[in-house]
Amino acid sequence: MKAFKYIRPDSVSAAELAISGGKGKTVISAGGTDLLGTLKDKIHPEYVEEVVSLKSIADLDFIKEDKGGVSIGAMTKLADIQNSKVLTKSYALLSEAAHSVASPQLRHMATIGGNICQEPRCWYYRYPDNKFDCMRKEGALCNAMYGNNKYHSIFGAAKVCDTPCKTECPNETDIPEYFDLLRTGDIAGAAKLLLSVNPLAATTGRVCPHSCENGCNRNEYEEGVSIREIEKFVGDFILDNEKDLVGEIPEDTGKKIAVIGSGPAGLTAAFYLRKAGHAVTIFDDNEKPGGMLVYGIPAYRLPKNIVEKIVKMLTRIGVIFKQKTKLGVDVKLADLQKEYDALLLGIGAWTSTKMGCPGEDAAGVIGGIEFLFHATNKGKTGMGKTVAVIGGGNTAMDACRTALRLGAKKVYNFYRRTQAEMPADEEEIIEGTEEGVDFRYLAAPAEIIKNKKGHVSKIKLQKMKLGKPDESGRRRPEPIKGKTETVDVDTVIVAVGQGINAEGLDGIGLNKKSEIIYDKDDYSTNVEKVFAAGDAALGPGTVIETIASARKAAKAIDRFLGGDPKEEEVITGQSLSFSTESVEESQRLKVKVKAVDKRTAYDEDARASKLDDIIKEANRCFNCGCVAVSPSDLAPAIIALDGVIVTTKHEIRAGEFFTAGLCSSTVLDEGEIVTEIRIPKPEDDSIQFYSKFRYRKSIDFPVLGVAAKFVLKGGKFKDVKLVASAVSPTPKEFGDVEAFLIGKKPTAKLAEEAADLAIRDALPLAENRYKVTIMRALVRRAIAKTV
Numbered sequence: 001m002k003a004f005k006y007i008r009p010d011s012v013s014a015a016e017l018a019i020s021g022g023k024g025k026t027v028i029s030a031g032g033t034d035l036l037g038t039l040k041d042k043i044h045p046e047y048v049e050e051v052v053s054l055k056s057i058a059d060l061d062f063i064k065e066d067k068g069g070v071s072i073g074a075m076t077k078l079a080d081i082q083n084s085k086v087l088t089k090s091y092a093l094l095s096e097a098a099h100s101v102a103s104p105q106l107r108h109m110a111t112i113g114g115n116i117c118q119e120p121r122c123w124y125y126r127y128p129d130n131k132f133d134c135m136r137k138e139g140a141l142c143n144a145m146y147g148n149n150k151y152h153s154i155f156g157a158a159k160v161c162d163t164p165c166k167t168e169c170p171n172e173t174d175i176p177e178y179f180d181l182l183r184t185g186d187i188a189g190a191a192k193l194l195l196s197v198n199p200l201a202a203t204t205g206r207v208c209p210h211s212c213e214n215g216c217n218r219n220e221y222e223e224g225v226s227i228r229e230i231e232k233f234v235g236d237f238i239l240d241n242e243k244d245l246v247g248e249i250p251e252d253t254g255k256k257i258a259v260i261g262s263g264p265a266g267l268t269a270a271f272y273l274r275k276a277g278h279a280v281t282i283f284d285d286n287e288k289p290g291g292m293l294v295y296g297i298p299a300y301r302l303p304k305n306i307v308e309k310i311v312k313m314l315t316r317i318g319v320i321f322k323q324k325t326k327l328g329v330d331v332k333l334a335d336l337q338k339e340y341d342a343l344l345l346g347i348g349a350w351t352s353t354k355m356g357c358p359g360e361d362a363a364g365v366i367g368g369i370e371f372l373f374h375a376t377n378k379g380k381t382g383m384g385k386t387v388a389v390i391g392g393g394n395t396a397m398d399a400c401r402t403a404l405r406l407g408a409k410k411v412y413n414f415y416r417r418t419q420a421e422m423p424a425d426e427e428e429i430i431e432g433t434e435e436g437v438d439f440r441y442l443a444a445p446a447e448i449i450k451n452k453k454g455h456v457s458k459i460k461l462q463k464m465k466l467g468k469p470d471e472s473g474r475r476r477p478e479p480i481k482g483k484t485e486t487v488d489v490d491t492v493i494v495a496v497g498q499g500i501n502a503e504g505l506d507g508i509g510l511n512k513k514s515e516i517i518y519d520k521d522d523y524s525t526n527v528e529k530v531f532a533a534g535d536a537a538l539g540p541g542t543v544i545e546t547i548a549s550a551r552k553a554a555k556a557i558d559r560f561l562g563g564d565p566k567e568e569e570v571i572t573g574q575s576l577s578f579s580t581e582s583v584e585e586s587q588r589l590k591v592k593v594k595a596v597d598k599r600t601a602y603d604e605d606a607r608a609s610k611l612d613d614i615i616k617e618a619n620r621c622f623n624c625g626c627v628a629v630s631p632s633d634l635a636p637a638i639i640a641l642d643g644v645i646v647t648t649k650h651e652i653r654a655g656e657f658f659t660a661g662l663c664s665s666t667v668l669d670e671g672e673i674v675t676e677i678r679i680p681k682p683e684d685d686s687i688q689f690y691s692k693f694r695y696r697k698s699i700d701f702p703v704l705g706v707a708a709k710f711v712l713k714g715g716k717f718k719d720v721k722l723v724a725s726a727v728s729p730t731p732k733e734f735g736d737v738e739a740f741l742i743g744k745k746p747t748a749k750l751a752e753e754a755a756d757l758a759i760r761d762a763l764p765l766a767e768n769r770y771k772v773t774i775m776r777a778l779v780r781r782a783i784a785k786t787v
Contacts, residue, residue: 001040004048008056012673016648018052019671026050028673030075030114038119041128044663045137054113060675063087069680074113074673078634079104081112091679093688093707097637100692100705113674115634116645116657117666120729121701122628123148135626136662140164141217142626145583149627149765151703151726154772156763157576157625158660158729164624165227168215171548173197175212175227175621176576178234182618183579187611191238191245194231199271199313200264200293200547202239202306205232206606207297208544209394209425217622223588225620233614239309242316249317250277255561258283258340260327263291264543265346265534267310268550269557270319273344276558280319281340285326291348293543295373296395298402299602304376328504333530342529342557345505345516346550349535353497355390359448360494364456368395368495375402375601384490385409388459390445391495392417397428399493400437405601411437412487416444416464416477431605434596442466444477446484448492456492461485498540508532515539522560523553531557575728579619580763589617627765629726630658630665636707636723636731637690643679647672660729683711683719689782692725693774702726704774708782710746717741722758722782727775734758737779746786755780 009015019026027048029035039048054060060075065086072081081087081098088095101107101115119125124132124143133139138161144152165175173194181190194201208228216224238245255278259266262284270280288294290307315321325331327347336343352367354360364384368391374381387403389396392415403411413432415422418441422429433439442464449458463483466475500514509517509526516525516532523531533553534546558564592607599605609617635658638645643654649672659667668674682688692705704726711719720738723731737758744750758779762772 001036002047004039005050007050007052009052009054010056010058012057012059012648012675015052015054015057015673016671018050019673026052029053030055030111030117034114034118038126041126043119043126043128043130043137045130054673055111060113062676067681069678072112072677072679074675074677075111076113078107078110078112078115081634082107090682090684091641091688093637093641093690093709094634094679096688096690097633097692097705097707100690100702101633112634112677116632116638116677117668117674118631119663119665120626120628120660121631121726122152122626125628135624136160136628136660138662140215141220142622142624142628144627145217145622145765146221148767150767151629152765152768153627153629153728154762154764154768154775155575155728155732156761157578157623157627159576160626160660160662164215164217165212165225168211170211170542170545171198171551173212176623179225179230179618179621180577180623182230182234182615183577183621185615187234187237188241188245191234191241192247194234195238195245197551198235198544198547199238199268200310200543201231201235202310203235203264203293203302204544204547205229205235206302206306206604209542217624218620222585226589226591226617229589229591229609230614230617233609233611236306236608239306239313242309242313246275246313246317249274252279253277253561253563255279255341256281256339257557257561258336258343259346260284260336260343261291261346261348261534261536262286262289262311262321262323263346263348263534264293264546265348265536265550265553266291266344267293267314268547269344269346269533269554270314271317272551272554273557274314274317274319276554276563278341278558278561281322282319283322283325283327283331283336285324285330287323289321289323295376296369296398298372298376298398300401300405300599300605301398303604326504328506333504333506333508333527337527337529340529341561342531344550344553344557345508345525345530345532345536346534346546347500347505347536349498349500349540351499351501352494353499355445355494355496357445357447359450359456362448362450362456362492363454364490365448365492365494368399368493369498371399371493372402375406378602381406382491383408386412386489387491387493388412388414388487388489389493389495390414391497392422392424393495394424394428395498396493396495397424397432399495400432401428401435402601403491403493404435404437405599408491412489413437413439414443414445414459414461415439415441417466417474418442421466421474431593435599442477443485444479445492449486456489458486459489459492461487498535500536513539522556523549524556524560529560531560575730576623576625577761578621578623578625578763580765581616581619582622583765586620588620589613626660626729628660628729630728630730631701631726632658632665632731633692633702633705633725636705636725638677638679639723639731639733640688640707640709640721641679641682642721643677645674646676646678647674651678655731655733658730665730682709686711686719687786689785691778691781693778704771704778706775706778706782708779708785710783710786712746712786716743716745717786722779724775724778727771734779736760741783746783748784748787751780751783751787754783 447460451457
């Protein structure tokens, strides 16, 4: 154990001063021994430098009774609570709970404040040096879900941090939250939640590279959850039911916004700005709205009727589309500035990057974006029978597969690295191989060879090898001197990158790549009232990255126009459910795809999944919360007695005091000190009960405990409070059982029925099912005390 400074203040104010000067590396000790083990085993991510003991503060050690109830100082020892005549007489529940804690020796040291403020009791949390990467300490996974969970929660989990899938999503979609609604059959609720962060879910459910799935914790054991397929289903549900899901548009704010570009950035921003009550007009130079969603992504991946439905949804809520309107030609930026209160530039990246090799100007050499534009628009591509596609990204894969579907007899893909370094989605490479794409790796174009008419006839390729990693982390391709290959081709499609067409961006600051320079916090440009989002600002990226930037830009514009400045907060501590199926072995949902010989350029390959399959897949989600339990015996007793926790800053109802967070089990702020616990005087005829199950008395925490308080009037239940410990991440209250009992006469049969109701929502894990049986027995026993 490292040395630390030990401080013994003689007053609460002195303790507060000591804590505030500790610069976040100071902790409070209530006098027990638990902290020493925590320090010895280096349980906290950051080692403590100072320990402030509250044990020496005499003002915090008392039991005082008055007409309204009793007040107990936070440093009152459990032995004193156990032996207090005042508490034994009217607050027996509390003294019984204190008596149940560990051994007499520990009860003579432990305090009520220390007992209710204990950190989680969990093998994984308390293992030295965070060997198990515990979620309560900013890890990725609650190991107890699949590991040793004998003492863990039987009533779900608690959210203690963002899940890996949400963290991996560029749009920070709270995936488990809408999956939770799906599991209960609330498809509309799931759809509303998803729509609140992504109005284009039907597109990302088809074309997103689903980095969220790479972060899925199921990958630790088997295949991750098919998040994209679930998003596709919910996204389609949104478009089929958008009138019911979008909700009311607020009263017009009187503000007008011009959005330049109708691609994913423009559509996303327009949706949120209109939902904020602003008038929105989209200007776009293409015939149809949708930008790259229509002209850059093949229909076999993203059917065009999906985009049409999105446009219809926006039109219905009042967004105005002005197509065939080119910036710099049909409308000027300066004129739009005068007419509108704010402008958003979402013009995309529509130019293909050149290869920079001799002969690139030959006829038959076309950019990947231009090729897909003509192909998806059913225009003339000028494609021959033998096609070479240069590049390893998704645009290159789209070009390869589209060329085959449009009749090419041979399609090569030349890439200067190996398949392992390809940025394209793995499934795109796999399906391209199935369809006949001839992948040639470690080959870079050295020269385009023309025929006499100036048309491409051959491509000369430089053989490469991989050297040391470059700034992207991928190994740098290096030419092998003297090693080349020449291949006969009719068409060369260049898909090595995309650029920005800066035409019409008068006065807008651009970087060396001609990308719009924007403020990373509020998405504003150097020109007043003008904001930017999507590929034109971020550089070429994915649809979900564009949606994320446009959503944030829309919020920034709304704030600029006087809207609500509040940002979304991560809510932790709330109860999470999960399906018990999630901890069983299961197979990932297999998406049904057309046979290769049935695939065309203009019909979707993937077939829609059924609702039952989607819900089954959602049930595979761990919901990634913590299943450690609150270790306090006194917590459920204080809650059942309607107690209040008094601190140096607040008075907190006991039922609201306990939570689940990083390295914490309470809602206390840093430096906040519990000073006393106040409990109102119970009715004279109240029946109080505390029962605890444990394996041996030397264990100072419950395997399961039940605290109950009953008041009967006329032989029927007038008031009931029922709280359990060690069955969930926070003390578990049973409001449904309490409501069930009120007004009924206690009988043995009623006790059985109430006990069954108490365990109705139990979600036991592999090794703690026995706790459900114990829970039922203790609840039945508590109610039987009143018979």
